[in-house]
Amino acid sequence: MSYDYLKLWEPMKINKMRLRNRIMLSAMGTFTPMQDGTDSEEGIRYYEERAKGGAGLIMTGAMFLSEKTAQGGPTLNLYSTRAIPKATVMVERVHRWGAKICLQLSCGTGRNGMPDIGERVPISSSPNPAFYNPEMICRPLEVSEIKDIMKEFATAASFALNAGFDAVEIHGHAGYLIDQFISPEWNTRTDEYGGSWENRTRFATEIVESIRNVVGPNFPIIFRISLDHMFKGGRTLEDSMPIIELLEKAGVDAFDIDSGCYETMDYIFPTCYTGEACMAYVCEEARKHVSVPIINAGNHSMETAVDLLESGNADIISFGRQLIADPQFPNKLKAGHREDVRPCIICNEECIGRIFGRLTQLSCTVNPNTGFETHMEVTKLAEEKKVVVIGAGPGGLEAARTAAIRGCKVTIYEATDIIGGTFGRIASPSFKKRIRELIKWYGVQLDKLGVEIKLNTKVGLDDPCLVNADEIFVATGSVPFVPNIEGKDNKKVIDVTAAHVNGVEGQNVVICGGGLSGCDTALELAMQDKDVTIVEMLDACARDVMPINKISLDRMLAEYKVNILTSTKVVGITDEGVKVEKADGTTEVIPADNVITAFGQRPNHTLADAIADKYPLKTTLIGDCQKTSKAGNAIREGYYAAMALQ
Template sequence: MSYQELFTPFKIGSMRVKNRIVMSPMGTNSALANGRKTAEEIDYFIERARGGAGLIIMGCQPLNEKIAQGSMEGYMDSYTVLPSLTSVCDGVHRYGAKICCQLTPGTGRNAFPDTFGNPPISASAIPSAFDPNLICHALTKEEIAQIMEDFKFAASLAMDAGYDAIEIHAHAGYLIDQFLSPVWNKRTDEYGGSPQKNTQFAKEIIRAVRSVVGADVPILFRISLDHRFEGGRDLAYSMEILKELEKEGVDAFDVDAGCYETLDYIFPPSYLGESCMSYVCAHARQAVHVPLLNAGTHNPDTALALIQSGNADLVSFGRALIADPQMPNKLMQGHPEDVRPCLRCNEYCIGRIWDKHTKLSCAVNPAAMEEVRFRIERTADPKKVVVIGGGPAGMEAARTAALEGHHVTLFEKEKQLGGMMKIISTAAFKSNIRKLCKWYEVQLEKLGVELRLGTQVQGDETILQECDRIIVACGAQSFTPPIEKTADAPVVTIVEAHQDASLIKGERIVICGGGASGCDGAIEMAAEMGKKVTIVEMLPEVGKDVFFINKISMMNKLQEHKVTILTDTRVLGFDAEGVWVQDKDGAQTHLAADTIISAFGMRPIRALADRLETAYPIKCDVIGDCQKLGKIGEAIRDGFYAASRID
């Protein structure tokens, strides 16, 4: 397939963008306390420009330290931030890309409690998003006027730094969005009460920015057109908003869907599928005449389709460009098979920011935000490297070692690569995991890695004695605790069910274990096979190991497909008719089942690893699930690190 239509130039106002690929604005949580960008973040953006993106929109930068909320993106209230911003702009311009500064007056009612005092500000005296008992401070006209002055100063800094455009962040239910939306804007003055009045705050921001940047610098406006919750702003109301703002002089709209009430649409996980927010574009195209940008789990194919439809002019890639900053160049050069797919897992991007309060990275690209420190370099002293295991850890170790110039032989006991990662990827919503498996196969072949598939290593092979380094990545296997069962009980493991769907017999399925694998299996069996599924989990909740944003979508899918969930429930035994369980009050029940799925978890496969560590303690490195159970991103990182430390 040709992607050349993604590489036609386009103009936003007077700004010429070399292609239709935009890097979405995403926070990295890496700025310094003084508001400056770090060297790592500068390198990160430059790498995406080097990779061929036409326009880079940086994550929203607050006007000042006082209103800075959420991830650390720096702020625009001092000339001292200019040197680092200039480095970003110069570095991006070096590769022919344009760069846009996204400005925000803050999160308003979405502010985290006690971050910078209470209460949060908002359009009206409405409850705080995180503490409904805390009522927001409604901005006064004097405070609004000061915000306009702050926008002028921030815009002037952006111009001094060398930005090509300004984007106003009115997205995700943040402060500007709170003025735009009747659900939050209860004002009765000139700032609320109708689409015309609700846009007054935004219009004054546009005028403030325009008074500084002049007529030739484009002003973009980022807005969710469909909040997707009852009472939120819908498409019809949003079209009135767009028309008002177009008249005010907005040069382009950056549109999608969702807000913090529907948080999974702000960071869409794999459950939502591909191109999950492009539906808003057709409505916007009918309402306004300026260019449209669209984001929302795009891949190259959906981006091409959207451009061909005429409903958008540029397509934004967020996590896809974190996963592979060279994606545009690879597509332009006719090598889509080399594009490393994003898993939509959210584990290392927003997951690291939200859960661990540290900077962004990527499950499939450990070098994200470490573009210089983690750069792969060719060795002058190639070694003979043996990798045992063709799952994500082993494949990444083999790939990285080969890129470094080592001679790599990979052994895999099965006749295919991918390991458990490939086995569990049968559901439609796991298509990107299947794509990642294929990507590794292609890369290992191109790099000349010697593959010995269908080969079980015993530990006494001559190649192990002769090689310089052994990397063991044998993975893990299903674990079922000692539960009483009859010989005719229809029990299969979740792994066996993925390997052979014919083992899932009948209509009534009981899944024992409500972790990620059990819940994903339930969705797949209910949604794609039409089964009546029950999950039994001994803990008070299912999906305890699932990142909370992903869990929103996961639980919605379980509910949508009528999966029964029994928590605080222990499995007692299996028989030919189903499962005996006991609830937290001690009451025992029999659940009828045609097939019982054991999804209790996994255990490391240690025998060969122990043998090789003993025989070759200096040159043996054990990684992945056979060392410590983890998710795909942790296995890939293990493999990358193991190969990187080969001397």
């Protein structure tokens, strides 16, 4: 189906703020602000690049009112005038490209806060169990403290005006502190801030009033709220309707809506398993209850964005990780070059994964330039170099693309008949659609850049292409690891990569290995109505999966009734099935029509090492041929290899 994207370019207003289009950068923490409460050059440039790329509205990540209530990552210091000058620089650099910028305000995470950040005991609306440590009971806010928070919102609103922001957004989302007041699940107060839904919403409406008293009638106030918590006991879509009606009466100019909370965290940070436009469903009902503009987020593609806008149920589409992956995508789309848009693969690894796992600033699996725009501008070399790339997996493809942009004459040699490597070959499930799109994107870009790709071509150590090359990038990837178990050559045995490429005919399938590859394969086959068992020797499956993604994966494996045997070792494969040894030492045979080996990968290093040894002055090894890792590591190493050329 072909799409007319013109709907995305229609201008619109929120209160008196006119936007050039319907594309918004989602609010996402960047972990770029510095200790003095100002954003770093990296953070400012990050926002500027998305404005330059054509987004109509730039939403900052949540900025906390004070250290006491924050219990989260570093943000702008909204309670100090010292931070205003640098914030003004951010605003002006966004305005320079024709975009508007909105400051998102938050009074904190409440029960979702991490202990030892901010107050020792998290604050909340009521004595709720802390999310990360349910044995710790949160301290309910006193009424006097609530009044202080209202003053802090007024101070933050004044900060926004002085710095030149075009709007403010109140973060009432994700089960954070404001949401803890609104929802009966977390609000058991008996004073004027608890009880009836009107009382529970009082905290939020007073925030709106506090801000409005500072900014006046024409300045846009947006409210971000989850309309469906998606867990038993949480607020439902129906419950949320009178709340947004009341908030509109209180003075909210637009609603930024979706679903989920920390109990359903894989909707706060949607995964590839939740699908595209996974939270668009909340818009239809919301449209019936409010008259102000509606913004929606949730794994949108450009096509689902158009569909939702044309339905009339939303007015602005919020793109988060897609604008991380390709800040220029609005301009590319506007120019009629959809094929040039680099897709986000919804992996969560190098954006929220870096923040959660390493407490460092966000970047991107498919766009290593994200967060480092200031330091890694791709510039042309003074003289053309002949670059040979061996292997067309993600690392080799990125090395070739970046080297070609830098003016090199690049040739890729790939031993198989397709590009993408193992990463591309295992992308057969519906939930890996974006990976297939990424490989296709690389093919289009390399063709436009004039990169020659020689498929079905193996390179020998003395090949003239190596002798004549100025630089050699070796990205031969990895190969399957299969332990020396009895029956591994049985005709029933299929390598996990071959299972994706050729399909699986049998009904009863046993998968040996419960890492990400094994679990994804199990889910794909179960979605085809096959009976699937995973055998994993460790005490849990998917231990190598990014924790937020694991929430979705575990839920779907259960939904599709995949049988999971942990603490169980594969000791042999027979004509009947898989012989396993349990933790208690007993053995049994699990019947199987097909047995898929997913024990993991090992570096395909023989040729790589030989080339590096023979041509040490011009060889760079990339990705899994050195150490097996995830695709993002290979892409980053490929990018760095090409960027290091001099």
